[in-house]
Amino acid sequence: MTNYQAKNLLVTGGAGFIGTNFVYYWLENYPDSKVVVLDALTYAGNRANLDPLNDNPNFVFVHGDILDQALVETLLLEHEIDTIVHFAAESHVDRSIYGPDAFFRTNIDGTHSMLKAAKKVWMDDGHLPDNHRFHHVSTDEVYGTLSDTDPAFTENTPYAPTSPYAASKASSDHIVRSYHHTYGMNISISNCSNNYGPWQYPEKLIPLTISNLKADKPVPIYGDGLQIRDWLYVDDHNRGIELILNKGAAGETYNLGGHNEQTNISLVRLLCSAMDEAFPEKAPHDRLITHVNDRPGHDRRYAVDTKKIVTELGYQPVETYETGIQKTLEWYLNMLGKWQVNAVLFGEH
Numbered sequence: 001m002t003n004y005q006a007k008n009l010l011v012t013g014g015a016g017f018i019g020t021n022f023v024y025y026w027l028e029n030y031p032d033s034k035v036v037v038l039d040a041l042t043y044a045g046n047r048a049n050l051d052p053l054n055d056n057p058n059f060v061f062v063h064g065d066i067l068d069q070a071l072v073e074t075l076l077l078e079h080e081i082d083t084i085v086h087f088a089a090e091s092h093v094d095r096s097i098y099g100p101d102a103f104f105r106t107n108i109d110g111t112h113s114m115l116k117a118a119k120k121v122w123m124d125d126g127h128l129p130d131n132h133r134f135h136h137v138s139t140d141e142v143y144g145t146l147s148d149t150d151p152a153f154t155e156n157t158p159y160a161p162t163s164p165y166a167a168s169k170a171s172s173d174h175i176v177r178s179y180h181h182t183y184g185m186n187i188s189i190s191n192c193s194n195n196y197g198p199w200q201y202p203e204k205l206i207p208l209t210i211s212n213l214k215a216d217k218p219v220p221i222y223g224d225g226l227q228i229r230d231w232l233y234v235d236d237h238n239r240g241i242e243l244i245l246n247k248g249a250a251g252e253t254y255n256l257g258g259h260n261e262q263t264n265i266s267l268v269r270l271l272c273s274a275m276d277e278a279f280p281e282k283a284p285h286d287r288l289i290t291h292v293n294d295r296p297g298h299d300r301r302y303a304v305d306t307k308k309i310v311t312e313l314g315y316q317p318v319e320t321y322e323t324g325i326q327k328t329l330e331w332y333l334n335m336l337g338k339w340q341v342n343a344v345l346f347g348e349h
Helices: 017-029 047-053 069-078 093-098 101-124 164-183 205-214 234-247 264-278 307-313 321-335
Strands: 008-012 034-039 059-063 083-086 133-139 187-192 194-196 219-222 228-233 252-256 261-263 289-292
Touching: 008 017, 008 069, 017 034, 017 047, 017 234, 034 069, 047 059, 069 101, 083 101, 083 234, 101 133, 101 164, 133 164, 133 234, 164 187, 187 234, 194 234, 194 321, 205 219, 205 264, 205 321, 219 264, 228 234, 228 264, 228 321, 234 252, 234 307, 252 307, 261 264, 264 289, 264 321
Parallel strands: 008 034, 008 083, 034 059, 083 133, 133 187, 187 252, 194 228, 219 289
Antiparallel strands: 228 261
């Protein structure tokens, strides 16, 4: 176990769902750190997410692209960045099926551009040859799919991505790892299960379901709805990244999960029940569930074994499935009509 203390962080994709939550989490727990957010503000990034931090002297927002290596090098030098937390990615499976080019460009070329900038500043130019960390946020989807009875994915599970999105993330994982083994860069990787919580772009299953139920609109469910996902509350994810940064060994990969395997249909029915309690005049909300044609190549089950991060770093999720869903529901019901986003497609992580 190592002891590393990040001082000045560059957070890519920090105006997106997980990135936004991470920035708030980090500045709350490490108020003396500087956090620089780099975000291209594509459809899923929302600058307004971070407006409450505008007066914080330790927060800086930069509108820019991770593919702009010169910009990244400038930021690393100007802000004396010692730690990169790389969230920026195209992440919606449905979009990757019908438009994979953007996923390969951002997730593969963008990640490589970030690594080249970090290597140039930290290592080639000698600014931080030893005391640096590049943390890459990835997904459990790189491992492929499981049957209902298969054991959960471990860090040693062979990669077998089945969608263009998953393939692009698998590729970026390999590139990040190669920079450790070839050049000695201090990297770490986390492969997380499905996240949920505040600020999630509403094309994903949980916010889409909540907004459609509130608006009395149909809630689409792919196929039979029996696809299984392990649901991880977003700040439990951030606690895991915190542990990896502070205590994780360079070059290591850690699986992060919520220990909450649920079928899509059971999750939607839970949200329907919660909406029945909140708005009994519109009950039963499950009348809005609408089964639609399954998407191409839909993986049946994802689940991650978190033994490594639990035993080595002491990780444990704080939120239960019930408390996390309740917090998420309350946040979205409070924010509907206040939080401005673009029109969306239905889908899931």
